[in-house]
Amino acid sequence: MNFLQQAISKALLQLFDYEFTDNQVVLEQTKKEFEGHVTFVVFPFVRFTKKSPEQTATSIGEFLKETCEEVNDFNVIKGFLNIVLSDVYWLGVFENEIVKPNFGYLPANREKVMVEYSSPNTNKPLHLGHVRNNLLGYAVSEILKAAGFEVIKANLVNDRGIHICKSMLAWQKFGNGETPGSSGLKGDHLVGKYYVIFDQHYKQEIEVLKAAGKTEEEAKKQAPLILQAQEMLQKWESGNEQVMALWKNMNQWVYAGFDVTYRALGVNFDKTYYESNTYLLGKDIVAEGLEKGVFFKKDDGSVWIDLTADGLDEKLVQRADGTSVYITQDLGTAQLKYDEFKMQESIYVVGNEQDYHFKVLFLILEKLGKPWAKGMYHLSYGMVDLPTGKMKSREGTVVDADDLIQEMKQTAKEKTEALGKVDNFEEAEKERLFEMIGLGALKYFLLKVEPKKRLLFNPLESIDFQGNTGPFIQYTHARIKSVLAKADYSESTLDYDQNLNGTEVELLQLLSKYPEVLKISAKDHNPADIANYAYDLSKTYNKFYQTESILKVEDRSVKTFRLKLSKHTALTLKKSMGLLGIEMPERM
Template sequence: MNFIIDATIKAVKHLYQTDITGADVSWQETRKEFEGQVTIVTFPFTRFSRKSPEQTGADIGEYLKSELNEVSAFNVIKGFLNISISNAYWVEQLKTVISADDFAIAKPNGKKVMVEYSSPNTNKPLHLGHVRNNLLGYAVAQILATAGYDVVKTNLVNDRGIHICKSMLAWQKWGIGETPETTGEKGDHLVGKYYVIFDKEYKKQIEELKLAGQTEEEAKKSATLIKEAQEMLLQWEAGEDAVIDLWQKMNGWVYEGFGKTYHKLGVAFDKYYYESNTYLLGKDIVEEGLASGVFFKKDDGSVWIDLTADGLDQKLVLRSDGTSVYITQDMGTAQLKFDDYGMDESIYVVGNEQDYHFKVLFLILEKLGKTWAKGLYHLSYGMVDLPSGKMKSREGTVVDADDLIAEMESTAKQVTEELGKINDFGDDEKQALYHTIGMGALKYFLLKVDPKKRLLFDPNESVDFQGHTGPFIQYTHARIKSVLGRSNVNHQDSLPTEIAAEERDLIVVLSQFPTVIQQAAAGHNPAAVANYVYDVAKAYNKFYHEHSILQADEELVKQFRLQLSAGAAKVIAKGMNLLGIEVPERM
């Protein structure tokens, strides 16, 4: 709406002999209960109009209507000037802007952004929390790329440490000979099974030691299993061949399993970082901080930073024995990523339980004088809960991602078969549709909510074809494709200038797509796109039920409505694609 802003600037100059800029013009979309599409706030102009907000609005409205062919009418409600844009303008928008192949795809803006997401541990499968993480990270990356950024999608894999050794040790003791091939299990599930076995056997040893008179803390430290795991970690760090070989073999199983889950989720990465390669990084940065006085050393040799003046606390950055802590590694990895890509912004998609950690990390890097630290951003998200009893996890603690995906496909199958609209589909086509609907339901339900909010995910509710859901939007797309499949769309120059309110309202919503993408990119918020696409689907269905398309009285009107339908299908498909969601041609 730049032409409205430009004309308002001219109006103020002409009417009140005052120069203003675009930044002085406050505008918004007109509220649904009022006539118009654009609303100008007139209160700021009263200081030089020396009139009431209502009279100021009337003055500017008359000027705009007389000067702009695009303005068909206006009304003033208190200090708000509501402007109606002509039908001819909206028809032209459909013909020349919305119908263009590159509609809503921004030109490169010269800025590079890294989005780091997933970050799994190689001792267990991906779970429900990872699902929200992966879907958020991938959607944010897609949105940023469409908004004009050069995007790098990365995954920092936690592939080392005591938890990894626990799975390795348990497999050595109770699983020799078991492989994904011999058991038929996905590799990540197999390794995760032995992590659980370790935990159960470890707890048994703790109870036995407590019965023998030890305290719980003493028993936890002296149990044979934990000592063996700690010894294995030392052997790994020393590079002992047998331990490294076992580690590589079991991690290989896990990566293959992760790959299958990532494929089902429809997410991908441009670059993997591994903690086994990065865990020693950061020690040079600690030395740098000591030399500059940012860090200080305590009597025991440990290195700290004092952040109490910033409202935080003292933070350990290197243990007294010279070993790294998590934040040491994270400092080094942040430097490595910047050295590799030189990005303007680096987004960490991590749950909100790590809010404090990232606040500390970013502040330390700023105090160290890292100029790129200002571009670090923690995309913090809330937990996902399931209704009690809805799903059982494999181990009864967390919900496995593969189980969740299978549940979604099963629910989609049940709901789709009850509707009875796919009897002519082949078996393979049915299975592909169940996956598309199930994943669309899951992704949309998780992405339509602001990332910061905790949410309750109900698989059955998410597959409702009539609600605020992914399948409702997918079904709308399939409906449009069905209409378009029954007639050719001729993109003709001549289109009607008189259109119905439902047609105009749909074009208005479609025209907002580029702005929504930019807003979602700026806020790192896929929910903005998700809710927008739902608005498009609702607007299309309202138009569809009010107006005949293929049986329109005139060919000119029919072609206009077909073009409008094609524009809606394109925006829905593009919008859902930004969320990583497929839209079927028929369902």
């Protein structure tokens, strides 16, 4: 709308002898209850025009109508100038922007961004919380790529620590040599099974110790299993061959299992970091911080930073025995990632329970004088609840991602078959469609809500062919493809001089907004902007489909235009949903 900003600036200069930059002229979309496409609010300018808001708006409107061929009409509501753009303008936008192959992709900006997501523990399978994490990370990455950024998708795997040793110890004591092959379980599920078994036996030992007179806290610390797990961790850190061999073997089981889940979710990574390789990093940064006076040493030899002046607290960055804490390795890993990729922005997709941790991490890096620290961003997201309540992984009641994916496919199958939508499909095509609908429903439901919000996920609600759901958008796409197939449509240059109907303009206006929605979504790291745009576009197309005849219209040029408009609506739906990792079926 630069032309309109320029025209309004010109009107202000010629009518009122005041010069304004185009950027000072802010345009809004006209509210649905008023006639018009674009609104200019004149209130901030009346002190210069020395006229009432209505007089100012009317004068500018008349100037635009006389001098701007793109302006067809206007109306004034108090100080709001509602501008009606001409059919010539909308057809020009269609032919010069919307139908171009690069529509919906912003120019490359030479900026590099790393998006770190997933970050699983290798002691259990991925669950519903991980699903939201992975889908957010993948979608943000794809949106940033479409917005012109070079993107590195990274995964930091938490493959060491006491929780890993718990699974290893339980398998060693109670596993009888069980493997993924012998058990028929995916490797991550098998290892997760022993994490649960450890917890069950650990609780029994605690109860025995409590019955013998120990307090709860004493019992937790003195239970034989936890002491053995701590001993195993010490052996791991000292490089004990047997422990290392067991660790590598069980981790390989988990990685193979994770890969299956990642493929099912449709997510991927360009770079994988392992905590076992990074946990010792950061010690050089601690030394650097001590030298710069950013950190200080207590009498026991432990190293801290005082952040109380910044409204936080004192934070331990290295234990008295010289070992790292989480913040230490995160400092080192941040430096490692920057040294390797030199990115302008580093995004961490991590749940909101870690909000404080990332405030501290970023602030420490700034205080250490790392110039790249300003580009660090925590994409904080809320927990996912189910109708049955909160998940608890240690008790074995977690909703595994694999089970959830399978349930979504099954629910999609039942609902689709009940509607009779696939009676003439081949079996393989049916199965592929059920997978598209099930995963599309899951992804859309989790991504249509702003990341920071906690949400309640109901699988049955997510698979609905009406309303703000993935299947509704997929069905709209399939409907358009059906129309185009029946018309045997092939695209050509449009020569169209008919008057546009209201729903046609509404659809063109919404299509034209897609690049701006993409830009905002990338800036805010918010896939919900794209998701809800796709829903609005689907609703608008269905309104157009119900209002205007497409296949049966007699005027050939009108039919050609409406088919072309339909085709590019389908393409925009496919592009926008593709950024969310959602596939669009050709027929449903």
